[in-house]
Amino acid sequence: MTATDTPAAGASGALRRAGAALAGGGGGTVFALLVLVFAVIFAINPGFARPPSLLAFAQQAAPLVVLAVGQYLVIVSGELDLSVGSLVGAQVVVAARLIDGQEPMTLPVLLLMLAFGAAVGLVNGLVTTVLKVPSIIATLGMMLVLYGAVRLWTGGAPTGALSEAFRVAGRGDAVVLPFIGGVPWAVVIAAAAGAAAVALMRSPYGRTLTAVGDNATAASFSGARVWRVRTLAFVGSSVLATLAAVLIGGFAGVTAQVGEGLEFSAITAVVLGGVVLGGGRGTVLAAIGGALAVEALFTLFNQLYLPSTIQPAVQGLIIIAAVAYAARERSRRSPRAPAAAGGPEKSPREEV
């Protein structure tokens, strides 16, 4: 801001900046989209604006929010995690088989699931960083291994049952507030995971993670241990996928298909939030906003009575349009990424 700026010009500048933040294709845009989608939903169905409906929506969105936070950690570090969908499926099936309806087994099995999730993330991370396998292949391989191993173990169809205590997280209420009604545990857990991730991204580790995603070589010259930072991001993603599995298992129960396609939904959510594939840009809050926007769109489709089969097509159009919009704004504003091919260290195609 220069000395010639009058207060009025400053105010209009602030307005313009706010407008740019909302329309700029970054984190703000997704919240503008979210508000827009909700406005349409409320216009169609005014009853949806009441707290119980909104909380039910939040409960349904909670697993995707948790998954998006995990995927965000990996994407911002410049990698991808395709194994989360199949990890969610594996964890739910493992939980059902080991708990088998016995209440005392709940806590030990939860601890075992956490350990298993952390181990899967560790393998993903080490294979990517130490063995130098591109993360898309490493996590794709993990997806195949988990998919096959769980079905091999259970003989094809999931067996056993979850305990009531296990299902509380997915379907129970944490507190019942006056006027608002029951606040589901799932919402509390997702909010806690989001808050923890925001705090993490402000810590030295979070800063290093973003730096590694932006330019791993520069980060490594500055003293960051790139392999350790990225491996921890994969562990975080798998542990959060485990948490999402607890929520999904409790909410929806055990089926052989649980978790299928969730990895792409999570990536869609994160990218819709303006987080750039290839790493180094975007915020946790925007990723959470992306997850909420994806769920809100699904709700809108239901309200519009669109046939469920057309939903993927609309989802596909929206994700392409959203990313194209973000790419256009980014290339217009940032001199570092010219529209033609991008800077030498980060061309658009490198962001795959």
Added chain:
Amino acid sequence: MSLRLGTTGLVYVALAAILAAGAALAAARGQDLFTTANTVDLLTRSSLLGFVAIGQTLVILCRSLDLSVGYVMALSSVVAATAMAGQTSRIWLGVAAVVVVAGLIGLANGLIVTRLGVNAFITTLGMGLIIKGYLDTRYKGPAGEVPAEFQLFGYTRIGVVPLSFAVMAAVAVLAVVFLRRTRTGVHMYAVGGDAEVARMSGVRADRPLLAAHVLCSVTAGLAGLLIASRFGTGSTLVYSSGYELESIAAVVLGGTYLLGGRGGVGGTVAGVLILATLDTVFNVLGVDPFFKDVLRGAIVIAAVALYARRQVDRAATPPRFPAPSRVPLLRPPRPPEAAARRGGRP
């Protein structure tokens, strides 16, 4: 050149080793891996994945990616079967319709990637979802009918070689010639290696990428034609078979660098044959189908880890400056342990 041959050579050595190991395992169980039925099974499996993987190779060489190929296959099989409508005279109409539809989808992918700056992962994922939505809404089951003459494409054999495999091999040869002998083909390596350097050298970076996306969708369309001719009808559910990820695995298994610029179709064909051999061996040995997934995932990761070692090593010795005491063309592939020792982390 010699280095590229080195990687492709290694893939074929791996293929021979897997064939030998599979044959030995089968023999230990008193079975023969190379019976006519098994060989035909192996080659038939490879022809379908082969078409998709050849196109995927071109896209990956340009540092792009195509996750929509499975959906393009499904759509193409439906387009072919409905356009042919069971009449011999309409076979060419069906084939032409598939090439046009698939080509347009590839063009759309390419334009979104190049003009709108959307990265390929999102573009082709979104395109796949759009096609899936269309197929699921429009068709509730198998659609159309393929005339008996066109079904010959899927079932004719020349000795033990299925016609479809011969066609796939011919397409592979065309692709190799295209990559080595045409301007667009050579530019694909340039753009995949470094788009910025290619641009500064006067290559229009968009064109090879567009061409790769169009060709990739067209080869996926050919795979869809093969499916239509095998099933005798258009099958929408093919998209759930995971061909997009399997084709990427085959390409990477074939030694093509996932970040573009290095590799080739020759290696990809070997990668496809390795995956098909594994499937056939597992079938002959009666391995649990779920255990197959576990093994396949582990093998793909292990193979790519092995190549990654070689690539780290190769980055350390640029091909323009070969070690003075060696003749590059005769240089044997370096054992992976040596590569691992030389190419540690910076």
